[in-house]
Amino acid sequence: MFSQPMILTVERISMQRIDTSCRLPIGVATMKSRPSFVAFSILFVVILSMLVLSGCQFIWDSSTDPNPVSPETQRPTARSNPLQELSFVQLLDTVHVQLQEAERGQIQRTILDWQRGLSDDHNRLLSPNFVRGASGIVLEFLDSPSTAIKQASRLTTVNEHEVNSLAILQAYLCTWNHDCENAIKFLATVPAQISQESEDRARRLWQIIRGTCAYRQLDVHDLGERSNEDHWWSLATMLSNSHTPSELHQSYREWRENYPDHLAAKFAPTIVAGTQPRIDQIALLLPQTGPLASAARTIRDGFLSAHLHSNYASDINIEVYDSSLQEITSLIERIIAEGADLIVGPLDKERVATVLAEPTYEVPVLALNRTILDNLSHPDIMQLGLAVEDDAVEVVRYLHSIDLRRVVLIMGAEYWSIRSGLAFKESAKNSLDLLDEIQLANMSQVADVVADVLHVTQSTARHEKISSIVGRDSLEFVTRRREDIDAIVTFVERDEFASLAATLHYYFGGDIPILATETSFRGLERTSTYSEGALFTAMPVTLHEFSFFEQLKVTYPDVEQHLALYAFGADAYRASMWSYDLRRGHQITGYTGILQQDSRGVIHRQPIWGIIKDRKISSLHNLSRLTNRPKSLL
Template identity: 30%
Template sequence: MRTTLLLILLSSMLVACGGLSTRPSSPEQQALSKAERIQGLLTEAHGSLSPAKERMQLKAATLLLEEEQRHLAQQIINQLQPDLLPLRDYARYVEVSSELLIQRGEYQEARLLLETPRLLENLDTLSQTRQLTHALLRAEVFALLGSHIASAQQRIYINPLLNSKNQRSNREAIWNSLMYVSTADLLHYQKTSFGGEYQGWLELAVIAKDNQGDLEQQLAQLQSWQQQWQDHPANQELPGGLQLIKELAANRPQQVALLLPLTGKLAPFGKAVRDGFIAALYETRNRGGKVPNLKIYNTENHSDFMALYQQAITEGAEMIIGPLEKHRLSLLFDAGDLPVPTLGLNRITDYGDAPEQLFQFGLVPQDEASQVADIAFLENHRQALIIAPKGDWGDKVSQAFSERWEALGGKTIKRSLYTGQADYSNSLKDSLLLQESEDRSKRIRRLIGEPIEFLPRRRQDIDMVFMLARPQQARSLKPLLEYHYAGDLPIYGTSRLYAGYEDTRKDRDINGIRFTDMPWVLRKPSAMQQTINTEIKQSKQYQRMYALGIDSFQLHPRLRQLQETANSRVYGHTGRLKLNERNEIERQMLFARFKRNKATIIPTATETIDLILNDREGVTNDWEMAN
């Protein structure tokens, strides 16, 4: 019966293509021919005995998957009995099934299937193509589960077996995975590795991540690595822009000017950025690294910002860092060509194109919103409820989430807007359609004329919540979601809902919420951070601004590296930093969850799945050849 239904569905597919043709020439006719092949395979399978029946069903499912007819492919896969397939065909069944699981976001289920004992214990008896495809799928699943070391290991193992084109993309994927691993973990794995290429990759990754503020130290370690690992695959083409380190060290700015507000209402923020920059400078100098001469200018003491900007250059600045304020940053847009590279510490997105030498680096929440959309989508959510405050900030950040979410294929079902604690409950109740549920109950009571047992039911067309809120707001909103029968929905947020320090008594109300935040806030405090917290009063409130200052120091000699190498990153305290086509520094943050009243880092999938989804291109499919 189920096979008959599938044949009817496929017939509908054929009719939709516009009829049959025995001499396909156009793409439409070729697609029709494939649909006919699928229908023929299923018809033949219907009258066949096992295992021939399962083999034909598997072929049909493979063709449907190629045509992105995933629902039909899944129906066929659900029908066949895989244990009846010989090993070679069983391996293909695992590949098709795991592909379908991955596309549904069921990554752990895909991993279990790929690690089934029957396949793993006999993998070496299969063709090299089958083994490669299996290893690449495992690497993909590991990366999507956040097991980046395991993903890198898989790829390192198969790298010699790939052709030159695929080796290059595979090396990029290895590097991408290793760059998600903390320096502490890289050092741990380095101590326990057994040498070989894997050891070389780990050592290179530590060099790339552990010397962000000291180009000379990084260059010395890199040259030593190249001498030791002359035949290593990564030595053919150093990843992540490392080939530019020597030039960057030789051409670093000799004098840098900080243009920041050091008096007035923004003084605490400007001073925190300044102190972070100086702390990073001193740390590098104390380790023997070269640092620029530094001059600091208070933007609040000058009514003419552009005159101050020119003064800094006249007094020897080869690079400007600042301003912090958007209205002063806009003056640099108006100035046209700038004489020196300038790292503005904010971002303007609606003021036209920036001058060529202007780079914008700010702690903008829009980057976090886009990252949350990526993570939620990879975790197989598709229909979002947004909870946001009324006003400019809520509008901009929720719009950034929605744009990325809908570009991925998700749908924003509803925006629940609030103004203050007084309207939290009503706005949530309306957005969850609880009033409609209650009204429906009242109508039924009137119709039957007697009391009925009734439990309100929230809307069922949402599967996740994106919450924009400050800590105190989040501590009220999450319990209200539970009260309004939405406690089963996963909640995602940005760094705005975390104070940046532990408060286990208050944060018990937001247990379970997942959110983005910077390494400086979420990771164990470094020696530099401990010094800042000890020596500077009120440092707790401005943690993120210190990190902005430190990363400004780390970025200032590396802008060319980010410009010239697409996959280059700076691994900063504010996040994983890259440069987009508009000369804006984008940050990828860590991901955390409130667990037992504390923010706990949880692994995230790779930054982009484009490489993962395409890196099997060129691995010959030997299905037809083998049969």
């Protein structure tokens, strides 16, 4: 690191300091003579005598000090870092929360700051090698999930505490990788050492099965009650099949009586074991005439069918009102006077806006649509809608989580496509790099649009220009596309998507991940080979079989054609029954997705993810199957 002249300079300075006097200021020459031993002795005695005579002056009298300072506070304090107080498992909990909304760089800084704050007595029950190796695996996951999972399987442990911490680490890695089965397996099979560990482990397991993993047991598990792991999946079945809190509470009580020693029987969240205010009468406000009448009838049938499917249908009275015949605020006042405990509706946005403009109501209101204006929100009025904006936001969240940042957006000319595109851009403006944005006017544009987006047109033009310059038409030439696109997001109809997928393969872009919505595949039993590997957001009822909808198909032959509206009606019933928990920020499982209310009263829907595999529509099991390209995930 140092040059030879610098080294020689340092040596000369060091020798000169040796040759100067120790009694005079540094640099005063002494003709290279050195003090004798006697001089040193005399100087030492003088200094020692002065210290002895004046030593009492250095005794601190705290009684006379106006601002006494304890010995502990006299020490220099290090910069406060709350991350240093976290154990390794608490760090995993923190990262799990950040992965839902924080940027990748922020998560990396959290882990690195925590590592820098480690000390010998930090995580005393875990060896330093284990702590640093395990936290390094979390960092590795941000770049390569599959590599991190393999490293975790090879991590060695020296005591039971490390075994437990490793199981929690592996469970979180699987959860972040959407591998629900192994996440449950790791947490359910490792015994906890103390009661607090048992409660924390139960909390993490409940957290897994209350999310999108609740749907996985519908098509991948035979619930034979054979193991501790199977018990958790049976609880997930209760969550996805229960239409009302009373139904869930009763099912849980019966399950707990059969398995009193199970961890879930000892520790349960309030949404499972708690109570809710009683609802005796519901008013359902839907238009029976006008342009929304047909959709309203389907929503009504889904709502009432979900009610009749419940075990407690006889305990609640539901009255249906025609919202198109009377001014909405007057109708609501009359309904409240008649004793309704909950109002569900209206459906059209204009009447929803009128309801939101009112200062307050004496009973809860669940509107069946939502506005996009913040000034028309009301924290006491819930807004449930089957909005395409929720799918667009989920696409952004997913791209962010798998670290695909440079994207191309392709929209169709339909109203829903434009709405989805606008929501996508608004949500992505601070986290993704939008390389290009295309709106298709008609199918004939697809080939030209894809060629331009992939820069194939420019590549061909360069070849033609060079050929004209050198005067040869037979130059060897291979068309090349641009390489900076991480993913392509499409909000298009299914015919447009099929054409886009085929054209991408033709122009050497078949390896670019494509993300879409289920609209691009609705009604298809098999897709083209060019759609293989495409990802799309979907309602759980589209990808999984629910016993309720199997029964519904017997009563209503048009369920397949209007599946979304039937599912929305059933979710409206669920949201009304779980309104108490929704208003407190809890999430519930619905047929259209995971439902959760924000501070404005808007109930957002988190869809699940599907993938085209072997030309068939199926659910996406984990992120490692996203693509064969060497891209960074999470």
